[in-house]
Amino acid sequence: MNEVATSAHFKENAHEALTDARLQGALGFSRNFVGRRAAAVARLPEFDALRDSARAIKDHTLAHLDLYLEAYERKVRESGGEVHYAQDAEEARQIVIDLCRSMGAMSVTKGKSMISEEIGLNHALEAAGIEAVETDLGEYIIQLRGETPSHIIAPAIHLTAKDVEQEFRKAHRDLPPDRSLAEPEQLLSEARQVLRAKFLAADVGITGANFLIAETGTSIIVTNEGNGDLTQILPQAHIVIASIEKVVPTLEDAAQLLRVLARSATGQDASVYTTLSTGPRRPHDPDGPRAYHVVLLDNGRSAMLGGEFEDMLRCIRCGACMNHCPVYQAVGGHAYGWVYPGPMGAVLTPSLIGVAEGGQLPNASTFCGRCEEVCPVRIPLPNMMRHWREREFERRLSPAPLRYGLGFWAFFASRPALYRLGADLAARAMRLAGRGKGRFSWLPFAGGWTRYRDLAAPEGATFQSQWRARSGAVR
Amino acid sequence: MNSREAIFASIRRSLAVHGDEAPRRFEVETRLKEAPPGVVPKRGQGDLPARLATFKAEAERAQASLAEIADWAGAPAEIARFLRENNCPATVRMGADPSLAAMPWSETTLEILHGPSDGRDVNAVSAAFAAIAETGTLALVSGADNPTTLNFLPDNHIVVLPRDAILGDYESVFAKLRGAYGKGGAPRTLNFITGPSRSADIEQTLLLGAHGPRRLHIVIVG
Structure with missing residues (x-):
C-alpha cells in the first residue's frame, strides 16, 4: 500500500483549490522560481549542452541499469555499507523498521526525501513506536500539520508565514507563549533551536539520495539548509532510501547532472551543500555514522523501462515543470492528490499507482509545452500525458459524455465532406441566432463554457471556406 | 526468488x-x-590568477566572506580579526589537520579546542581539500584530521584554503580525489560547500543560517 491517493478526485480537488482564497494568496510565492531559473540559465552559456549531456547520461544508465546497480552495490559493500532491495512500498517500510529495531532506535531524524513520502514512511515508523522528525524546514512544517508536500522541492509553498506561526505556537508549547514570531527570521530561528535538539538526540538518520554513483558506491544529497548533513553525520546509523533509477555511472556524470539540477530547481548555480557519502565512519574518523545502509526501491519502475513511459525515469526531481505549469500555478500541489504534483506527477502517478487511480491527472494540462521546454533532462511530458489520455480513453475510464462527445466528433472529422457541410450549417445557424448581441450567454451542450464567459457568434463563413476563397484569390 | x-x-x-x-x-x-568528463563550463577555466578572481566573485555571490593573506603564519591573526569584528566569542574548535596545527595560534588570544563538535561550539576552523572557481565552492573531506561535524554545527565556519588549491571545476577536484584515494575510492564524506546555510521555505524569503552555519568565512593563503 502506498500513501493514500485522492488523485481520482482531481476535478473536485482543483475546484476546491481554486476557491480557497488563502491558498490562492500563497501560490504566488512559487512564481519567484521562474525568474531565478531564467537568470541562472542566462549566466551559463553551456546550459543547453549540459541538458543534452544530462539526458544522454540518464538514457545510457537506464539502458544498462542492471549492470550499474551491480557495480554500485559492489562498491557500497567494499566501503563497509549494506544494500537492501525493496520491490514495493510495504517491503521498503519493513526494511527500515527492522533496521531501526535491530539498532534499538527510538528516534529518527529525516532529511527531505520524496521516496519517504512515496512509501509513507513516517506513519509506519510512528506505528512501530519510533519517533520520526522531518528536519527540512518545509517538511517539518507540513509534518506538524499532518500534510503531504505540495511541491517536490518547496514542500510548504502553499502556506504563509502566519500559518507557520500558528503551527509553531501549537507545537512548541514549552516555549514562552508571549514570544514574538512575526518575522520569518524568528520562525526560522525557533525551528533551528527545536530541531537542533532532535538532531543531537536521534538514534538513526534517514536521507534520500539525489544520485547514487556506481564508480564509488557513493550517495549524494543536495540541500541548502544543512539539515540532511546533520541528519546523516550525528546518529549512529545512516539509512539512505532511494529508487533504483537514481544510479549514475561516475563522479563526472553526477557533476553534469548537478549543474542542471540546482539551476532548474532554485535558480542557484550550486546548492549550498552537495554531500557525497561513501560507507560508514572509517577506523580513524572522529565522527560520522557507524553503520550505513541503502534501501533501493523499485515500486513499479523496473516495469517502466523499455516502455512508452521510460523517459520519465530520467527525472531528477528539480520541480521546474511545476514552477512553469499554468495548471499547477492555479491549483497548487495538493489537488493532484498523491505525492508527486505538476506535470511530472501527472505522468509518474498513473505509472506508480495505476491509471484507474491516477488517470485523471494527465488531463490537468493545457498542453502549453512549457514543462518540456524547461525540463533539464528533456522529458517529453506533454506527449506522455497524451499517451495516458489515450490509455484512459481506451480503458473507458473517461467520463461518458466525454467519450460519446469525442466519438460523435470523430465520426464527422473522419468524413471531411460531411464535416464541412455540418460546420458550414452550424456557422450559418449561429450567425443568424447571434446577430442581435454578437455573442451567446447560453448555448445547449456548452454550459461549461457559457457559465463563466460569453461565446462569440461567428461573423462570416467557416475557416476552411475562407481559406479556400483566399488561396484562390492569391492564385 | x-x-x-x-x-x-x-x-x-x-x-x-x-x-x-x-x-x-x-x-x-x-x-x-x-569516466568521460562531458561538458565542462568555461567559467571556471584559466590560470591561477583567473581562477582566484572567479572563485572570489562566485563565493561572494553565495554570501561567503573572504580574506587573502600572504602566508600560513598570518591565518590565526586574520581569524581573530574576523571573530572580533563580528562580536563572536574568542574560542575556535578544529580538527588535527597538520596545516592548521602548525599555525602560530599562541600569537593570538584565541582559545583553541580540538576534535569533533557536540553542538555547543560557536566557531570552527577547517582546512579545505580544494575549491572550485566555477561556482565559488569549497571541497572538504572527512578523515582522521577533519571532523565533518565542524562543517555544520557551529554558527561560524571559517575555512582555510591554500591559493593553489583553487581548481577550475568539479572534474579537477575528482582528479585530485583519485590521486589521494585511488580510482574508485572516496573519503567517507566529501562536502561541497557554497556559501552559508539558508532556507527559503517560508514564503520564499531567503534567510541565512537555517540548520548549518550562519556565516562562512574563507581565508585564502598564499
Missing part, C-alpha cells in the same frame, strides 16, 4: 537482456574506467 533477484529479473525483462551480453558489460566497464 528474493527481492534483489526479482528486481534484477524485472529490469532485464523490460530491457530484453539477460545480463551476460559481453558488449553491454564492456561498455559499462569502459565508462566506469574512463
Whole structure:
C-alpha cells in the first residue's frame, strides 16, 4: 500500500483549490522560481549542452541499469555499507523498521526525501513506536500539520508565514507563549533551536539520495539548509532510501547532472551543500555514522523501462515543470492528490499507482509545452500525458459524455465532406441566432463554457471556406 | 526468488537482456574506467590568477566572506580579526589537520579546542581539500584530521584554503580525489560547500543560517 491517493478526485480537488482564497494568496510565492531559473540559465552559456549531456547520461544508465546497480552495490559493500532491495512500498517500510529495531532506535531524524513520502514512511515508523522528525524546514512544517508536500522541492509553498506561526505556537508549547514570531527570521530561528535538539538526540538518520554513483558506491544529497548533513553525520546509523533509477555511472556524470539540477530547481548555480557519502565512519574518523545502509526501491519502475513511459525515469526531481505549469500555478500541489504534483506527477502517478487511480491527472494540462521546454533532462511530458489520455480513453475510464462527445466528433472529422457541410450549417445557424448581441450567454451542450464567459457568434463563413476563397484569390 | 533477484529479473525483462551480453558489460566497464568528463563550463577555466578572481566573485555571490593573506603564519591573526569584528566569542574548535596545527595560534588570544563538535561550539576552523572557481565552492573531506561535524554545527565556519588549491571545476577536484584515494575510492564524506546555510521555505524569503552555519568565512593563503 502506498500513501493514500485522492488523485481520482482531481476535478473536485482543483475546484476546491481554486476557491480557497488563502491558498490562492500563497501560490504566488512559487512564481519567484521562474525568474531565478531564467537568470541562472542566462549566466551559463553551456546550459543547453549540459541538458543534452544530462539526458544522454540518464538514457545510457537506464539502458544498462542492471549492470550499474551491480557495480554500485559492489562498491557500497567494499566501503563497509549494506544494500537492501525493496520491490514495493510495504517491503521498503519493513526494511527500515527492522533496521531501526535491530539498532534499538527510538528516534529518527529525516532529511527531505520524496521516496519517504512515496512509501509513507513516517506513519509506519510512528506505528512501530519510533519517533520520526522531518528536519527540512518545509517538511517539518507540513509534518506538524499532518500534510503531504505540495511541491517536490518547496514542500510548504502553499502556506504563509502566519500559518507557520500558528503551527509553531501549537507545537512548541514549552516555549514562552508571549514570544514574538512575526518575522520569518524568528520562525526560522525557533525551528533551528527545536530541531537542533532532535538532531543531537536521534538514534538513526534517514536521507534520500539525489544520485547514487556506481564508480564509488557513493550517495549524494543536495540541500541548502544543512539539515540532511546533520541528519546523516550525528546518529549512529545512516539509512539512505532511494529508487533504483537514481544510479549514475561516475563522479563526472553526477557533476553534469548537478549543474542542471540546482539551476532548474532554485535558480542557484550550486546548492549550498552537495554531500557525497561513501560507507560508514572509517577506523580513524572522529565522527560520522557507524553503520550505513541503502534501501533501493523499485515500486513499479523496473516495469517502466523499455516502455512508452521510460523517459520519465530520467527525472531528477528539480520541480521546474511545476514552477512553469499554468495548471499547477492555479491549483497548487495538493489537488493532484498523491505525492508527486505538476506535470511530472501527472505522468509518474498513473505509472506508480495505476491509471484507474491516477488517470485523471494527465488531463490537468493545457498542453502549453512549457514543462518540456524547461525540463533539464528533456522529458517529453506533454506527449506522455497524451499517451495516458489515450490509455484512459481506451480503458473507458473517461467520463461518458466525454467519450460519446469525442466519438460523435470523430465520426464527422473522419468524413471531411460531411464535416464541412455540418460546420458550414452550424456557422450559418449561429450567425443568424447571434446577430442581435454578437455573442451567446447560453448555448445547449456548452454550459461549461457559457457559465463563466460569453461565446462569440461567428461573423462570416467557416475557416476552411475562407481559406479556400483566399488561396484562390492569391492564385 | 528474493527481492534483489526479482528486481534484477524485472529490469532485464523490460530491457530484453539477460545480463551476460559481453558488449553491454564492456561498455559499462569502459565508462566506469574512463569516466568521460562531458561538458565542462568555461567559467571556471584559466590560470591561477583567473581562477582566484572567479572563485572570489562566485563565493561572494553565495554570501561567503573572504580574506587573502600572504602566508600560513598570518591565518590565526586574520581569524581573530574576523571573530572580533563580528562580536563572536574568542574560542575556535578544529580538527588535527597538520596545516592548521602548525599555525602560530599562541600569537593570538584565541582559545583553541580540538576534535569533533557536540553542538555547543560557536566557531570552527577547517582546512579545505580544494575549491572550485566555477561556482565559488569549497571541497572538504572527512578523515582522521577533519571532523565533518565542524562543517555544520557551529554558527561560524571559517575555512582555510591554500591559493593553489583553487581548481577550475568539479572534474579537477575528482582528479585530485583519485590521486589521494585511488580510482574508485572516496573519503567517507566529501562536502561541497557554497556559501552559508539558508532556507527559503517560508514564503520564499531567503534567510541565512537555517540548520548549518550562519556565516562562512574563507581565508585564502598564499
